[in-house]
Amino acid sequence: MELGYIRWDVSPELFSLGPLTIRWYGLLFALGFLIGFYFMTKIFExxxxxxxxxxxLFYHVIIGTIIGARLGHCLFYDPEYYLSNPFEILKIWHGGLASHGGVMGIVIGVYLYSRQRPGQDLxxxxxxxxxxxxxxxxxxxxGNLFNSEILGNPTDVPWAxxxxxxxxxxxxxxxxxEAIIYALIFLFLLYAYWT
Structure with missing residues (x-):
């Protein structure tokens, strides 16, 4: 029996232009980078x-994130398939990114950046x-919400x-x-930085 639970049946696709499909996940991913660049600009200034x-730095972070997130997905979640079909790793448009791989890619990208730029301490x-x-x-x-990914455990709480x-x-x-926790951490860190 369904109580007053929230039914989530939103398409992960925002719109299509011919063969190109814009997905909520990709849009939110890109917005995260653009807004992040804005805040980093203010910090650098x-x-x-x-x-x-x-x-x-922005180039290193973007490239590190994409490569790390893709390799993280391929090697953590289906290594047998991707090691047998290595060219499939390049088909990022088929989906499959892992945030933990993205974090590792960012750290590697920032490490390489700091080695190449004098005065930029890691x-x-x-x-x-x-x-x-x-x-x-x-x-x-x-974006994971729009993709109906990273599901929580079954529950009977009213906001299920x-x-x-x-x-x-x-x-x-x-x-x-997770989105709320990350947003709160962002606000706390932003406040701590500017005060």
């Missing part, structure tokens, strides 16, 4: 760091990058969500819990 250095960069990364993580978890495309069990909206 406040600390009188070069915007050219920030641009290079810990300094990671400390500041953590602030917008929390907001980006929040956006990504909202039924993910219609997956099953008809009322579940904890684990993606929303």
């Amino acid at each position: 406040r600390e009188k760091k070069s915007i050219e250095d920030l641009n290079q 810990t300094w960069v990671l400390d500041r990058l953590t602030i917008p990364a929390m907001l980006g993580a929040s956006f990504i978890r909202l 969500v039924i993910f219609v495309r997956i099953d008809m069990l009322p579940r904890h909206p684990a993606q929303l819990y």
